[in-house]
Amino acid sequence: MTTKTDSQSALAHLAYCQQHQAEMMTLLRRMVEIESPSDDKAAVDRMGAFLAREFERLGGTVTSYPQKNAGNHLKAEFAAGAGKPALLLGHFDTVWSMGTLATMPFRVDNGRAFGPGVYDMKAGITMMIFALRALQAGGNQRRPVTVLLDTDEEVGSVTGRPVVEATARECEAVFVLEPSQGPKGHLKTSRKGVGNITIRVRGRASHSGVDFEKGRSAIVELARQLLEIVKFTDLSRGITVNPGVIHGGTRSNVIAAEAWAEVDLRIDRAADAAALEQKFAALKPFDPDCSIEITGGINRPPMERTEATVHLFEMAREIAGWIGLPLEESATGGGSDGNFTSALGVPTLDGLGALGEGAHASHESIVIEDLPRRTALIAGLLQTL
Ligand SMILES: [Zn+2]
Structure with missing residues (x-):
């Protein structure tokens, strides 16, 4: 019988993620090198097929939501314990056209990883996978976890929205692994x-x-x-x-x-x-x-700063404290799929993805050293919720 995260299991998750940092970077690189612009269904579906295999390897039950024009959305369910699932939410489309890799290849420089979609949000997906692995390694999964990744978030989630909403309705809370905010990596507790x-x-x-x-x-x-x-x-x-x-x-x-x-x-x-x-x-x-x-x-709709969201943020801050990650919250004018889940009244915490900069810009990059801590934070949140 496992219990909520304490400082000991938080540090164990951190150790796991640090030990696997090189593996995380290998996975991230593979994902960045499978280009997946929102408007290229064949390309996005290649990325989806790759992810389906990764989640199946982790023991997840994968469901595909076929789309005619957009890429197929993807859900992976990890059963455990009782209660409603925790939802890890994100997208695997990017704003970058096919062929961008030729001029903007994946590269590591000065502690940062660069490449199309690395920050928004293939690093976030990498973090989901390794948070689940850390949780499994520690035998710490107390409730079901659902991963939902849609394919047209960057163009307004026209086909993703109903799938996101139907999935979120069944869940206890939503953790959105979109990029964190600013140079200190604040979490996002409200969005316009x-x-x-x-x-x-x-x-x-x-x-x-x-x-x-x-x-x-x-x-x-x-x-x-x-x-x-x-x-x-x-x-x-x-x-x-x-x-x-x-x-x-x-x-x-x-x-x-x-x-x-x-x-x-x-x-x-x-x-x-x-x-x-x-x-x-x-x-x-x-x-x-x-x-x-x-x-x-x-x-x-706006993601308003509700009491339930603040409660999730406080939970995150406590866990982050155990692993030496100072955490603050902020508001952003940008939207995400978290807007939809929050508007349904499902507690939603956003900006749990990587620390970095330059989303949608050619200097898009993440801070590699920070990745294990934020991944351990996700594991801790899944264990505690
Ligand atoms: Zn995004």
Whole structure:
């Protein structure tokens, strides 16, 4: 009969992970070298097949969720004890196109490992595997553990979301192994909600010299609308509205018939979603001869800093203390699948993945020395929950 993590088993997990650090790096390298961009199903499925074998080798029961366009999502279940499972959540798609390895190969330099997807989040998946191994080595698994990895997180989890939500509903708590935050590797106890809205304006084309008065410029109308929507930003409530992309028009001597903008929305509170969407829906054209069409909305609810999340963070901090890992929490404006699980009311702790920097950037890298401690922390959390 095993009990909750104490300092002794935490140190045993740490020792296991340190002894296996070279093996962790070998696995991480293999994963980085199987490129898996979200939009390349065949590539993502190669990564999924590799992971299925790894989880089966650990004694997991693997389920694949076949998808037509996205890669197949993957679940691995590790039975033990009673109670609801702990969920280890992540994704194995990356933002990096096929062939990136040619210019950005896996490499180790100055204590860091570099490569496409190394930090976001193939290191996190490596940590899941070795946390499970450390747990098995110590005979410390007290409750079922489910691993869920989806394949379109980087493009909004359109097909992953229902699988993530259905799985999380059955679980006691969710540990998200997305990258940790900042140079000290803070955990993430809140994330902003994220939305995308497209504003499309239709005006009337005409010759700017011959028929100026007959034209109705979609560009001018859109510009006026943009000045309205930026007023929806309310920094004191954590609401931001950013028109990040605009398109429109054809030539400078043509009154533009069409123009549109892509707008990014962020909110701190779920309660603000409906009111913000309503403001967009209520937009009226300044020029009655123009029409505007609004599509989209909030697609990731915020992960709010609930009491249950704080409780998980405190648990993590205690375990981390035993293995010499100072731990702090922070909020982030970025979204993850943790937003979905948290919005369901399932206690969720995020940012439990690697320490590093440069997610989605060419200097994407992780700190190798830090990997065993954070992996031991995952093992400790699974044992304690
Ligand atoms: Zn990620």
